[in-house]
Amino acid sequence: MRPSLVRLATAVSGLALTAVSVATAPAAVADSKTPALSTVQDTRAAMRGEGFAHASYLLYADEAAREGHGRIAELYRSTAQTEFEDHFTQEAGLISYVGSNEANIRQAMEGERFEATSMYPTYAEEARQDGDVAAAELFTEIAADEAEHRELLALALKALTTGEGKIPSPPQVDPVTVPAGLPQVASARTRANLDDAMHGEGLANATYMLYAQHARDTGERRLAALFEGLAEVELREHFAAEALLAGLVSDTASNLRTSIAGETYEAEVMYPTFARRAENNGDVQAAELFTEIAADEAGHAEAFQGALNHLG
Template sequence: MFRHSIRILLVGLCTLTAASQAATAAALAVPAEPHTAAPADQALRQQTLSDLATTMKGEAFAYASYSLFGAQADREAHPAVGKLFRATAKTELNEHLKQAATLVGVVGTNAANLRQSINGETYEHQVMYRRFADQARKDGDLEAANLFTEIAADEGRHRDAYRTALTVVTTGRGTVPAPPKADTVAVPAGLPKVKAALTKANLDTAMHGEALAHAKYMLFAARARQTGNPTLARLFEGTAGVELHEHFASEAVLAGLVRTTKDNLRKAITGERNEANNLYPGFAKRATAVGDTAAARYFRDTAADEAKHAAAFQQSLNQLH
């Protein structure tokens, strides 16, 4: 969710209880002012913003995936690996994504956050998921087509709830809707349940978007609580739970995202090494070249963290052999 809202921004992550969602929101709290970590007299260049947007999508996806990998490790009686996956997931969300969001200035006023959310939900409801469903149906992936259609309807309801909340926030009249409740989906290890290459690609796009939506809504929830609006915070948190524990999880089942713990560790090692050795150093080099020094430092520091994650995952994999 929200690949489209990233473009708007450039141009204009087991079930959580209510208490744990609030705690995550507090951990994710970021300043509302745009570009707070950039030099006061210089906004971030567009390429740097684009690289930070890519970073946020990747870190949100890592959080969501590692959370599922941790659950699979527990099922296979590898509690230490499960703990490692969950701890790494928290770092990706509460540190890496949060810091990138601060640099970009993702979080604004409650009204601005609602408008951004409405735009994203509208696109998914009216365009993205309907197109994905049509393509999956055309290719014979009927289970995926049905899921995409169902999620499109959910996103329409999310949009409507956010519209109502925006009216309350801007006029002071009315009531913020009650938060939706996620129909939590278990994600066991398994192979993909779709056959067409386009459906697989669309599932990947959708999972990255749902993971990012979860992360952003938790940021927005933290802002709502900071500004004395716990009812709005609960709406954001509840919707975030649907995006992660229902939408992302259902898509992960069809995509075959979770495999054996050994396979999950190998996948994580490959991803972390790529970020440490290629992706983030490249982003840092570009940011340095245009004078975005704070962003360049962030990319370098994050690359170093990812190298440590890769080493920890590799050590765990070695111990399982």
């Protein structure tokens, strides 16, 4: 069974604070009122979904282009841009997700440590137990990558805080192509672990891009380049390789149906639920943003439906 955006969005709606690719601590928003815990949890759950949608839509765009559907490819790219530059970024602002350069590096290091020493080794062992050898090998490889990323970030932190050495250059990116295809894993547990890992990598990609922008805005161009390079690895290598094994990408018509279901769920269920909860908590800014994004997602669903109708 292919991972479904609507299934993943449903799982997100009940998500509590969990360890993800980039660990973050609750922080006060710029507003005078600190949001309620449930509002923070809902915001982070929404960001995790937006990061996944952004990454998935870029792969769907590539598949549409391969099939000769140029306009649909552009629709997916523009929608992916909205998910990151508008939705993810505004949600991040609600909870002061981006801190100082030093704080951002430390958060990133903790996320990379967790993935390198706990999450991916666990997933690799479970995949081996279930006979999913390719997944076990991929999880092991990514764990090693994340350990290297942590070392690069540690060097950056030392350079930033002590002036010793210099912020390292970003890692090389080896992009993975993800054509339409069936899942390449057998067990339900491995599929679930791939699903979780893809959400984490999508979140890390979006988070690192925000960290990069903050670094650039504060004059730390080498740090910005490092975060941008790490973001590309998370997206073009890790997320893509996991998506290939998971069979995330199908033909364009099927991708559109999956996207419509996910956007409709977010527009009609997830974001309205988050908005009501935020309003009940007195978090007016969050409630207004969730309501605004719900309307955007309804528009995305309509646009995808139009594209599907055009395909016939």
